[in-house]
Amino acid sequence: MPKRLTLDQYLDGLRAGNRFVLSRAITLVESTLPADQQLAQQVIDAVLPSTGRSVRVGITGVPGVGKSTFIEALGMHLVAEQDLRLAVLAIDPSSQRGGGSILGDKTRMAQLAAHPHAYIRPSPAGRSLGGVARATREALLLCEAAGYNVIFVETVGVGQSETAVHGMVDFFLLLMLAGAGDELQGIKKGIMEMADAVVITKADTGNELAAKRARREYQSALHLFPHAASGWAPVVRTCSALTGEGVPGVWEEVQRYLELVRGNGFFASRRQEQNLHWLHQTIREALETRFYARPEVQQRLEQLQQQVQDGRKSAFGAAEELLAL
Amino acid sequence: MPKRLTLDQYLDGLRAGNRFVLSRAITLVESTLPADQQLAQQVIDAVLPSTGRSVRVGITGVPGVGKSTFIEALGMHLVAEQDLRLAVLAIDPSSQRGGGSILGDKTRMAQLAAHPHAYIRPSPAGRSLGGVARATREALLLCEAAGYNVIFVETVGVGQSETAVHGMVDFFLLLMLAGAGDELQGIKKGIMEMADAVVITKADTGNELAAKRARREYQSALHLFPHAASGWAPVVRTCSALTGEGVPGVWEEVQRYLELVRGNGFFASRRQEQNLHWLHQTIREALETRFYARPEVQQRLEQLQQQVQDGRKSAFGAAEELLAL
Numbered sequence: 241m242p243k244r245l246t247l248d249q250y251l252d253g254l255r256a257g258n259r260f261v262l263s264r265a266i267t268l269v270e271s272t273l274p275a276d277q278q279l280a281q282q283v284i285d286a287v288l289p290s291t292g293r294s295v296r297v298g299i300t301g302v303p304g305v306g307k308s309t310f311i312e313a314l315g316m317h318l319v320a321e322q323d324l325r326l327a328v329l330a331i332d333p334s335s336q337r338g339g340g341s342i343l344g345d346k347t348r349m350a351q352l353a354a355h356p357h358a359y360i361r362p363s364p365a366g367r368s369l370g371g372v373a374r375a376t377r378e379a380l381l382l383c384e385a386a387g388y389n390v391i392f393v394e395t396v397g398v399g400q401s402e403t404a405v406h407g408m409v410d411f412f413l414l415l416m417l418a419g420a421g422d423e424l425q426g427i428k429k430g431i432m433e434m435a436d437a438v439v440i441t442k443a444d445t446g447n448e449l450a451a452k453r454a455r456r457e458y459q460s461a462l463h464l465f466p467h468a469a470s471g472w473a474p475v476v477r478t479c480s481a482l483t484g485e486g487v488p489g490v491w492e493e494v495q496r497y498l499e500l501v502r503g504n505g506f507f508a509s510r511r512q513e514q515n516l517h518w519l520h521q522t523i524r525e526a527l528e529t530r531f532y533a534r535p536e537v538q539q540r541l542e543q544l545q546q547q548v549q550d551g552r553k554s555a556f557g558a559a560e561e562l563l564a565l
Numbered sequence: 566m567p568k569r570l571t572l573d574q575y576l577d578g579l580r581a582g583n584r585f586v587l588s589r590a591i592t593l594v595e596s597t598l599p600a601d602q603q604l605a606q607q608v609i610d611a612v613l614p615s616t617g618r619s620v621r622v623g624i625t626g627v628p629g630v631g632k633s634t635f636i637e638a639l640g641m642h643l644v645a646e647q648d649l650r651l652a653v654l655a656i657d658p659s660s661q662r663g664g665g666s667i668l669g670d671k672t673r674m675a676q677l678a679a680h681p682h683a684y685i686r687p688s689p690a691g692r693s694l695g696g697v698a699r700a701t702r703e704a705l706l707l708c709e710a711a712g713y714n715v716i717f718v719e720t721v722g723v724g725q726s727e728t729a730v731h732g733m734v735d736f737f738l739l740l741m742l743a744g745a746g747d748e749l750q751g752i753k754k755g756i757m758e759m760a761d762a763v764v765i766t767k768a769d770t771g772n773e774l775a776a777k778r779a780r781r782e783y784q785s786a787l788h789l790f791p792h793a794a795s796g797w798a799p800v801v802r803t804c805s806a807l808t809g810e811g812v813p814g815v816w817e818e819v820q821r822y823l824e825l826v827r828g829n830g831f832f833a834s835r836r837q838e839q840n841l842h843w844l845h846q847t848i849r850e851a852l853e854t855r856f857y858a859r860p861e862v863q864q865r866l867e868q869l870q871q872q873v874q875d876g877r878k879s880a881f882g883a884a885e886e887l888l889a890l
Contacts, residue, residue, distance in 0.1 A: 281879065281881060281882050281885065284879045284881065284882065285878065285879055285882050288876060288877065288878070288879055289876075289877075291876070292876050374881065377880075378879075378881070381879070433758065457785075460782075460785075460786075461785075461786045511876075512874040512875070515873045515874050515876060515880055516870060516873060516874055516880075518873075518880035518881075519869070519870065519873045519880040519883050519884055521880075522880055522881050522884035523853075523856065523884045523887060523888065524849065524852075524853060526884060526888050527849075527852040527853065527856055527888075528848075528849060528852065531848065531852055544844070545841060545844065548840045548841060548843075548844045549837040549840050549841055550837070550840075551613060551614075551616070551617050551836075551840060552613065552614075553610065553613070554606065554609045554610055554613055554703075554706070555702075555840055555841075555843035555844040555846075555847055556606060556609065556699065556703070556843075556847050557606045557609065557610050558844050559844055559847035559848045559851060560606065562848060563848065563851050563852075
């Protein structure tokens with residue numbers, strides 16, 4: 241772990257879009273050391289006025305759906321053709337490998353990683369979902385302060401982390417494979433309902449018909465869901481990261497969405513709501529962490545949990561007993 | 566408000582299946598008075614060994630779907646033909662009418678309400694969702710202690726309460742109208758994914774074709790969702806509460822489900838998980854209630870919320886400031 245920089249060094253570096261300083265700043269917000277956390281909050285508070293101007297896109301899909309390839313293809317389209325600056329972050333609390341994660345291996349997106357207008361950052365390892373989510377959200381703010389105007393937040397699509405990502409992005413993209421009716425196997429319940437767009441990947445030669453059929457099926461399934469508060473009706477697209485076909489179209493949908501929600505005020509109100517959500521989420525997590533960390537609670541908890549589980553004690557009674565400690 | 570009974574009077578009355586005492590006991594668990602709550606917990610803890618032996622069914626659907634008529638038809642089938650004892654509870658935190666709620670008007674289910682083996686209880690009014698949910702869950706235990714072997718928990722199908730109900734029942738039933746593709750309008754996102762069965766109501770004369778088509782559509786939409794941990798594939802049925810057609814079939818599905826999940830162990834593990842969930846949920850609510858009730862927090866909260874909402878202060882920084890108070 242490199243020694244921390246000074247507050248001014250972080251701020252100057254971020255303002256200049258210095259990737260080295262950005263990485264150091266993200267390491268700082270990921271740190272669990274109290275001194276680091278304190279400095280991290282000073283950095284975050286100082287850069288806040290320079291944040292909020294990017295488009296935040298959540299991307300999820302089960303392993304094997306071709307997430308890296310898709311992100312590389314869409315990312316290259318953004319940096320090389322749309323002249324945008326893109327940061328890719330990941331939320332993967334399951335990752336326990338030191339320093340690594342679903343994005344640890346940058347060779348996964350070699351071309352994108354090498355582009356001067358792209359920044360790829362793996363998920364912090366060995367932390368709880370709450371910790372990873374908070375670190376990722378703050379990394380997102382740091383990337384915005386460093387001038388990135390599109391942020392991808394990637395998840396593995398099999399866990400609780402999608403809800404956390406949904407709470408920090410403007411647009412949520414679900415990647416699916418064309419296949420035989422069981423495409424959603426492995427996708428956790430509720431994820432599909434968060435999607436603003438479903439993208440059928442690997443719609444390559446020989447697979448076009450299956451992709452088209454899957455598109456029709458998902459479009460009709462999504463049709464059964466209610467209209468979102470955004471006024472946006474979720475779309476289904478097919479694409480081939482291999483040939484590039486359909487990739488620009490995905491970005492066009494994001495643009496269509498932004499035009500709609502910036503026009504009807506949903507974009508701003510959603511962001512405000514997300515900010516408030518994070519405030520209360522942070523408080524909730526802190527309260528619970530403090531409570532369950534108390535030695536007298538830890539001492540009684542296991543026994544009471546067992547009694548509640550077996551129906552020998554009521555949940556409320558056990559909670560009262562713990563809270564009275 | 567009647568004076569409270571003694572602990573023994575509650576216990577004897579519940580054991581005897583006395584509906585008057587049951588109602589008084591439910592009023593007790595609904596009370597927010599500390600003395601009532603303390604006695605309520607003694608009652609709950611004492612009856613716990615006599616609980617858990619009923620089938621708990623959550624029933625939801627938007628207003629107009631014919632929920633009361635359906636519950637009355639299915640309920641009459643259970644009490645009159647299956648020789649079961651049925652309690653119907655409601656979760657409706659939106660209800661502010663004194664003592665009343667979606668089930669306040671018993672004339673909604675006049676026939677069922679008059680049956681000696683049915684017990685109908687309206688939702689407690691003027692409480693938060695957390696409060697209503699806890700009261701309902703404890704009312705459910707009291708009904709079980711009083712010998713009811715089927716419990717319906719009804720919600721209005723438009724709010725957050727479905728998640729709470731899902732956390733306290735064994736089987737979740739979603740009522741839908743046959744119609745033209747937009748049947749889910751008004752059904753909150755995520756509810757359909759909780760359903761173990763979707764029942765298309767009002768499949769009456771003249772409406773059979775639409776009902777059949779809706780059934781096909783929902784069956785194919787549900788097919789896209791992943792298999793539940795229970796191993797159960799959600800089913801779609803049509804029924805007419807008017808003619809009674811299809812009503813026994815709904816109960817047969819519940820039976821099929823129970824056979825499956827009792828056999829594979831899911832029934833027991835789910836109930837244990839629900840017990841634990843309620844323990845931690847109760848603790849979380851108590852911690853948050855206590856925190857936000859503190860005068861120094863209340864004093865700062867509004868201003869900090871505004872700053873966070875506007876992006877002038879980070880969520881984490883504001884949370885730290887409040888937690889430090």
